[in-house]
Amino acid sequence: MTAAIVELEEVGGRLGAEVKARSGAAPMSCYQCAKCSSGCPVAGRADLKPHELVRLVQMNQREAALMSRFIWECTSCQTCVTRCPQKVDIPAMNDALRAMSASEGVAAGTSVPLFNEIFLKSVRKRGRVYEMGLMAAYKLRTGRLFEDATKAPMMLAKGKLPLAGPRVDGRSERERMFREAAEGGGE
Amino acid sequence: MSYVFFPGCSLDGTAKDFHRSTLAVASRLGLELPELKDWICCGSTAAHSTDPLLADALPAHNLFAAGGQTLAVACAACYSRLKMANHHIAGDAAVRAKVARLVGGDYDGLTPVRHLLEILCQDIGRARIAKAVKRPLKGLKVACYYGCLLSRPPEVTNFDDAENPTLMDQLMATAGATPVDWPHKTECCGASFSITDSSIVLKLSDQILAMAQAAGVDCIATACPLCQLNLDMRQKDIEKRYQRKYNLPVFYFTQLLGLAMGCTPQEVSLGSLVVAPYGLLEAKGICGAEARR
Numbered sequence: 001m002t003a004a005i006v007e008l009e010e011v012g013g014r015l016g017a018e019v020k021a022r023s024g025a026a027p028m029s030c031y032q033c034a035k036c037s038s039g040c041p042v043a044g045r046a047d048l049k050p051h052e053l054v055r056l057v058q059m060n061q062r063e064a065a066l067m068s069r070f071i072w073e074c075t076s077c078q079t080c081v082t083r084c085p086q087k088v089d090i091p092a093m094n095d096a097l098r099a100m101s102a103s104e105g106v107a108a109g110t111s112v113p114l115f116n117e118i119f120l121k122s123v124r125k126r127g128r129v130y131e132m133g134l135m136a137a138y139k140l141r142t143g144r145l146f147e148d149a150t151k152a153p154m155m156l157a158k159g160k161l162p163l164a165g166p167r168v169d170g171r172s173e174r175e176r177m178f179r180e181a182a183e184g185g186g187e
Numbered sequence: 188m189s190y191v192f193f194p195g196c197s198l199d200g201t202a203k204d205f206h207r208s209t210l211a212v213a214s215r216l217g218l219e220l221p222e223l224k225d226w227i228c229c230g231s232t233a234a235h236s237t238d239p240l241l242a243d244a245l246p247a248h249n250l251f252a253a254g255g256q257t258l259a260v261a262c263a264a265c266y267s268r269l270k271m272a273n274h275h276i277a278g279d280a281a282v283r284a285k286v287a288r289l290v291g292g293d294y295d296g297l298t299p300v301r302h303l304l305e306i307l308c309q310d311i312g313r314a315r316i317a318k319a320v321k322r323p324l325k326g327l328k329v330a331c332y333y334g335c336l337l338s339r340p341p342e343v344t345n346f347d348d349a350e351n352p353t354l355m356d357q358l359m360a361t362a363g364a365t366p367v368d369w370p371h372k373t374e375c376c377g378a379s380f381s382i383t384d385s386s387i388v389l390k391l392s393d394q395i396l397a398m399a400q401a402a403g404v405d406c407i408a409t410a411c412p413l414c415q416l417n418l419d420m421r422q423k424d425i426e427k428r429y430q431r432k433y434n435l436p437v438f439y440f441t442q443l444l445g446l447a448m449g450c451t452p453q454e455v456s457l458g459s460l461v462v463a464p465y466g467l468l469e470a471k472g473i474c475g476a477e478a479r480r
Contacts, residue, residue, distance in 0.1 A: 023239060041375040041391050073387065076232055077375035078339035082349055098236045112236070112383050119233035123245070127227040129196040138382065148385070151420065158459045160201045168225050177248070177289045181241040185285030 015060045023096035025089035027057045036080035036090055046070040050080050050090050057093065066101040072110040111142050124178050127168025132161045188310055190301070191256045192220035193249060195265035195412075196228050202262065202412035204456035208441035209261050209303060211455055215319050215448040216311060220259055223249060229268040232379050243282060244289040246272035251294040258300045261441075263411035264378075267336035267344065269300045274343045302337060302346065303441070304354040304410060313361045321449035323363025327471050329443070330399040330407045331355040331366050334414040335375050349373070355408060355440050362447035369402035371395045376417040385421070392417045393425045396433045405467055408440040415439060419461045436464035452478035 016028045030051065037049035048056070048070040056065045065071070071094050080090045102113040118137045122129050135152070139145050155161045198206035213220045230245035246269045250258065260266040276283045277296030287293045307316060333352050341349040350373065356366035374395055377388030396418060399407050409415040419437035426433055437460070445455035452474055457464060468474040 041377075042387060045387070045390070073380075073384070075335070075375050075378050075380060075387070075391075076235070077335040077378075079335070079373075079375070082339045082341060092239075095235050095239065095242075099238065102237070110383070115379075115383050116233035116237050119231070120237060120241075123228040123230065123234075127225070128199070129228050129231075131196070131200040135382070154461070155201065155420075158461065159203055159456075160459060162200060162203075166196075166199060168227055170225065170227075173291065174227070177244055178241065180289055181238050181244060185240050185288060 013060070015057050015062050015065065018100075019057055019093050019096050022099070023089065023092040025093035025096070026086075027054045027088055027093055029086040030054045030058065030084075030088045031086065033085065035083050035085065036088075039079040039083055041075060041077055041079070042070070042073045046073045050074075053097075054088060054090065054093070057097075063106075065097055066104060066106050067108050069108050069110070071097045071101060072107065072112050111138075114138070114141060120178075124174055125171070126166055127170065127174060128166040130165035132163070133165055188257060190218075190220060190259035190306065191223045191253050192259045192261075193223050193226055193253075193265060193269070195226075195260070195262040197262055197264075197412035201416055202439075204459035205261055205412060205415070205439045205441060208439055208445045208450075208455040211445045211450045212307075212441050212448060215445070215450065216307075216315065218306075218311065223253060223258070226252070229265045231264060231268065235268070235271075240282075240285055240289065242268070243272045243275050244286050247276060247286045247294050247296075248290045250296075250298040250300070251290050251292055253298050255298060258298055259303065259306055260300060261303050261410075263302070263334055263336045264413060266300065266302050270344050272296070273298065273300065302410070304337070304358065305346065307444075308354045308357055313357060316358065316361050316444075320362055320447045322447055322473065324359075324443060324447050324473055325363050325471065327364040327406065327443075327467075327473065328404045329359050329364045329366050330369050330402055330404040331359060331372060331440070332395065332399070332407050332409050332414060332418070333372050334409070334411045335373065335378070337410060338373055355410060358440060358444060359408060362444050364443065364447075367402045367404055369398055369404075371398040374398075376414045378413045378417075381413070381417055381421065385424075388417050388421060389425050389428055392421060393429050393431070396422065396425060396435060397431070399435060400433055404435070405471070406436040406438060406443075406464065408438050408443055410440055422462055434462060436460060436462045436467055438464065446473055 034051045037043045037051045043049045074094045076091045101107045235242035273296045338346045338349045359366045377391040380387040442455040
């Protein structure tokens with residue numbers, strides 16, 4: 001019997017290469033030791049463990065990777081890449097998969113892309129994040145109005161939520177920066 | 188060495204107490220921290236989950252504006268994003284060229300970025316800090332909690348030891364407190380999931396609080412606005428959900444250091460803490476009853 005040798009570069013080259021081009025992470029270097037998963041703070045609750053997600057990428061399982069809940073539950077704590085013997089940058093890989101998942105509209109039951117969108121809009125307009133405005137907009141758009149409803153008055157009383165939002169000069173330069181970034185940096 | 192200070196968005200809002208206590212400590216040490224003019228947000232997780240180029244360009248705008256001066260940073264998350272941008276820009280000519288177009292100038296990725304813990308422990312040094320300690324925090328057992336982003340990944344941040352940092356422990360010992368050995372120094376609190384999926388934060392922060400309690404501490408010291416907020420503001424929710432009792436005050440390390448240097452409770456914004464620290468500080472003879480005002 002001849003052993004079937006799977007040539008990963010051929011099988012999974014496409015998604016692996018796309019992730020590498022977008023993020024610099026090299027998922028094809030992973031040899032599945034699972035050290036990432038033993039230190040991952042969300043491995044116990046997500047649908048996948050980090051080494052399993054890397055395997056999906058290696059095997060070109062695009063749909064399963066982009067629709068996984070794990071990519072949205074990763075806290076970007078950097079433990080996996082710190083300990084990885086092959087230095088596979090899983091947080092950077094997840095960033096690439098998140099961007100692809102959100103832009104292809106297949107993000108699995110998560111409000112994280114919406115939160116990110118509201119956050120970046122504040123940065124674009126004001127130059128800084130206005131936490132109170134961010135929370136209000138997020139709550140309105142998700143309909144989660146009463147979640148943590150007691151927190152805002154408490155934070156106000158503690159002086160942790162200024163009523164006036166920040167505004168930094170240079171709005172037109174920021175508009176240009178965001179526009180050019182979206183276009184890929186003028187390539 | 189001279190610095191220009193990058194406070195970051197949290198320090199003007201939910202972490203105002205970190206901001207205030209940082210400036211109070213700096214003033215006791217004669218350390219000047221002029222604020223970087225017209226700084227903008229580092230982009231945080233929202234930017235790096237959305238667009239890698241924007242995630243480098245936002246910090247680069249500030250690093251370029253610093254004009255070669257050393258950037259002093261208090262927020263661990265801003266520190267991470269600033270260092271990450273430097274790492275990408277200095278290490279990749281193509282990224283450098285793209286970022287140059289976005290920020291309107293060729294930034295080389297070499298502006299030094301130093302966290303307050305590095306500045307206090309390594310630049311100023313413990314000897315000078317010891318001289319500024321007027322009211323040692325005798326008998327106060329502290330769990331020094333560093334979180335994720337100061338020490339990881341070490342190739343990027345080059346901060347202390349990635350798995351067992353000790354800079355904050357050294358500072359707390361210099362302030363007369365007793366830092367304890369405990370295993371959750373660099374575990375994740377759940378960070379910005381506080382807003383989008385608090386169940387992650389409640390579970391991870393519960394594990395950190397439980398481990399600190401098991402180590403027999405009186406309180407926790409933090410160096411990150413998200414860590415502090417999750418462990419402090421969510422502590423009651425965590426106690427309720429997991430049927431526990433912690434009542435552990437969660438300070439910014441600058442608040443404790445400031446108290447040791449003789450700052451008033453108001454100067455270090457103790458009133459901003461959700462878990463009230465007054466009973467503890469009175470029992471240890473660090474503050475009197477006037478602190479409660």
